[in-house]
Amino acid sequence: MNNTMIKITTGIVTMLLMAGIFVLFVARDEPNRLPAKEADFAARSVENGAMIFEANCVGCHGVQGKGIPGVAPALNTPEFFTTRLQEVGYGGSQRTFIESTVNAGRPVGSGQYSGVMATWGQQYGGPLRPDQVSDVASFILNWEATAVGGEGQAAQPTPTQLPSDASPVELGQALFTSKGCAGCHGEPGGVGLVGPSITGIATRAGSTVPGQSAEDYIHESIVNPNAYLVPECPNGPCAANLMPQTFGQLLSPAELDGLVQYLMTLE
Numbered sequence: 001m002n003n004t005m006i007k008i009t010t011g012i013v014t015m016l017l018m019a020g021i022f023v024l025f026v027a028r029d030e031p032n033r034l035p036a037k038e039a040d041f042a043a044r045s046v047e048n049g050a051m052i053f054e055a056n057c058v059g060c061h062g063v064q065g066k067g068i069p070g071v072a073p074a075l076n077t078p079e080f081f082t083t084r085l086q087e088v089g090y091g092g093s094q095r096t097f098i099e100s101t102v103n104a105g106r107p108v109g110s111g112q113y114s115g116v117m118a119t120w121g122q123q124y125g126g127p128l129r130p131d132q133v134s135d136v137a138s139f140i141l142n143w144e145a146t147a148v149g150g151e152g153q154a155a156q157p158t159p160t161q162l163p164s165d166a167s168p169v170e171l172g173q174a175l176f177t178s179k180g181c182a183g184c185h186g187e188p189g190g191v192g193l194v195g196p197s198i199t200g201i202a203t204r205a206g207s208t209v210p211g212q213s214a215e216d217y218i219h220e221s222i223v224n225p226n227a228y229l230v231p232e233c234p235n236g237p238c239a240a241n242l243m244p245q246t247f248g249q250l251l252s253p254a255e256l257d258g259l260v261q262y263l264m265t266l267e
């Protein structure tokens with residue numbers, strides 16, 4: 001066959017395939033289409049939940065919910081999906097257990113963790129809408145299959161791809177979202193959610209702790225948050241240990257530098 005014939009043949013085969021797919025699609029009746037729509041909706045809920053988890057929960061519960069020792073428990077474990085509800089004597093479903101914990105928080109923790117499971121649901125004064133709480137629960141529930149050793153691939157949040165020549169400020173800006181900072185501090189220009197608003201941090205950082213430059217103060221606030229406690233948080237006085245204490249170990253020096261440089265642009 002010469003080139004033209006190959007092209008013509010490929011063209012005809014493609015058209016036949018497309019026609020076939022079209023016929024199949026149209027031939028599907030409504031009762032069949034509905035579950036497909038529901039599956040699509042469920043997939044989107046998991047995807048949204050992955051983003052919410054990245055922005056709000058990884059700082060304490062760790063990447064992919066694997067937990068951070070001493071800060072917050074792992075959620076992506078066989079025990080969480082098999083024995084946890086019995087252990088706490090909860091009679092409802094796994095989904096309502098997750099949603100109610102996220103909504104209301106755990107103001108009185110077990111004392112094993114330095115993090116405080118804040119109130120996330122809007123009806124309790126937190127930042128997340130009911131549909132967002134439901135989405136983040138869907139994301140956590142999607143770990144069950146792999147956690148208990150069954151079939152299936154848990155969804156992964158798409159990592160933000162930065163160009164290799166990204167500047168430190170660009171790196172810091174991406175980290176501010178992907179490491180969960182924005183989940184507590186809000187977006188620049190906006191209000192704080194669990195922690196103080198990040199708006200104008202560069203302007204006030206130099207005059208917060210006497211003798212500490214703006215850069216040094218911001219760096220210290222990230223690696224050693226309890227060294228100086230900001231007086232006012234959105235839900236009252238800022239509590240010690242509310243900001244995860246582990247960023248100094250989790251972040252590389254270049255990442256820390258990027259965050260500091262990025263926050264120094266928020267005047």
Ligand code: HEC
Nearest residue numbers: 056057060071072098101106109110111113115116117242
């Ligand atoms: C500041 C740290 C922190 C953040 C941020 C945080 N959590 Fe928690 N979370 C905790 C701690 C600590 C506990 C355990 C409290 C206890 O019982 O001692 C917990 C408990 C939970 C539990 C119950 C686990 C169990 O086995 O009982 C769920 C579910 C949960 N968190 C989901 C989330 C979700 C979803 C988010 C994000 C919207 C989130 N958490 C953000 C610290 C945090």
Ligand code: HEC
Nearest residue numbers: 059179180181184195196221225226228229230238242243
């Ligand atoms: C679970 C919520 C939470 C997360 C996640 C979090 N913080 Fe915080 N952050 C706080 C709270 C609460 C305070 C105030 C208490 C204190 O000073 O430690 C604070 C204080 C700060 C301050 C001092 C703010 C000021 O106005 O002086 C900076 C800077 C800061 N955080 C940066 C970050 C960065 C960067 C990240 C991500 C790498 C981050 N935080 C993640 C809760 C959080």
